[in-house]
Amino acid sequence: MKSLLRYREIWLLAAIVALIVAVAFRRPSYASFGNLLDVFNNTSLLLILAMGQMVVILTRSIDLSMAANLALTGMIVAMINAAFPAFPVPLLMILAALIGLGLGAFNGLLVWKLNIPAIVVTLGTLTIYRGTTFLVSGGKWVNADQMSPDFIGLTRYLIVGQPLLSWLALVIIVVFVVLMTRTNIGRAFYAIGINPTAAVYAGIDVGRTKFIAFAISGAIAGLCGYLWVSRYVIASVEIANGYELNIIAACVIGGVSIAGGIGTVAGAALGALFLGVINSALPVINISPFWQMAISGAAIILAVIFNARSERKHGRIILKSQEVGHG
């Protein structure tokens, strides 16, 4: 039991449960199984996106272009669907992931081959992808009546009473658990995050590994492009505007260290769920949705303080050193 408490995921899980219980005091129906499944379904997109971002952050990089990638890919598949309603939707979903993969690989190539810092690359491609969405669509929206019933219905298709979107999130979590803990590339992500120099000596190509991380986050963002458009039944230039920071927030709350090398799939998933529970709880306890942003901001700051306490390395301090840890 005591060893369990050492894991930050347990604390985060406890915080989520405490939050649900607290809300249930005001409105018991909130804690019903059906409602909690709804909350999970509503958080699924953030959860899936957080998986992709986590991999990138583990390698000491950051992907600011995920939301823009999502918007561009979502717009492209929505327009394909509007033009060719007969095109099978599952294939469209795979196509979305592939387009996203391409956009992510472009980020990865710039980071790998030109060695430009990831934050600069994705800051640039964030505006490029978002702008391209406008060029592709001409600023027009793709509305519900232009989408085929299958296109809208796939994410809502019920399996054992739960929409496909939720199941997809679960499957992706499992895939990432296997990827991160049971494969060489998963170990490599951690290795270059913890100590890139040592990773090189261990035979890991740092640049190539980062490239793969960006390709993964791109594919995830592209897949979510379809899921988002299908879920909210609208494709426009503005969808998911600024959402890249929510995705990073989910990771940070989940204990993924921005300095790289530290973080788990369970943590990132719980971080996303934490934000999802807060967002869904506010209207239930009659707090204006305008509080949402400030609360998630405060949650991020508290999470960082909490994580920094447990990450701090215990060693001999010669001089009262300040900023020495990061650099």
Next chain:
Amino acid sequence: MNEVRNVRHIPDRLDNPLRSAIFSWEALLIVVAVAIFLANSFASPYFLNAWSLSDLTFNFTEKALIALAMALLIISGEIDLSVAAIIALASTTMGLALQAGVDTPGLVAIGILTGLVCGAFNGFLVTALKLPSIVVTIGTMSLFRGISFIILGDQAFKGYPESFAFFGQGYVWWVVSFELVLFLVCAVIYYFLLHRTNFGRRVFAIGNNPVAAQFSGVRVARIKFVLFCLTGLMSGIASVLLTSRLGSTRPSIAQGWELEVITMVVLGGVNILGGSGSILGVVIAAFIMGLVTFGLGLLNVPGIVMSIFIGALLILVIALPIVYGMLRRSRA
């Protein structure tokens, strides 16, 4: 996000000063700026006109004011993503003060003070609690703008006094706006602060090697705290200008500006990993971004498409010297 491969080589022979000035980043930026200026003049007959050129400066002066302080912060190895949110919060407190009957001087003071307090809060979290600035300021970004949303919801503050309008709309002389003059004065101050004072040397020292700086007796935490305060202060000033120019406050004010400010700084040649950069570069980059957005605006190119140019410019300007270096090395 430090890089292992970011090794500095010591050259066998130092370039002479003239040669290094010609091949400097600033020179490259000036060439880009002149090229865009000429392209604009050919593309639109409305461009070469004193009033057009004056309007052009309104595009970037507010962001550029923040970029000056942000440059120092990034050189020291930190970053502040909350600057646009500080603008929103400072604008909101000014709106609240307006409702309470405060007049123009008081409004300005409150706006700037709010910025300073927000910056100090960021600085406290980063230096006293030793947290990574990129995450801290993602958090405070939501927090500051979130407070604006709590106070304003979907409402807006309007009815700022006429005397308040001067800061964002007034002209000092002929077509020279107050905003432009303020920016140029601040640019000179920041130039001296970074390139001509001990404080500036210490900022570079911290960015290059915080451990060595610490051991050399540089008060790393205190200087970083001051830099966060300066960035907050400049955001407060930018908030006064923007609120005065728009004449109203909404919680969504200046949305997304943090990324534009950082783009400006990086385009100006400041190393995002810290340790190098110049104020001159940032000032030229500010003009470049102003020229691009204004020139494309005259051609009726929508803002979102302009952002493609800015994004591509950011990557190209950084990639070109790297590709050039690769080609030269592969030939040697």
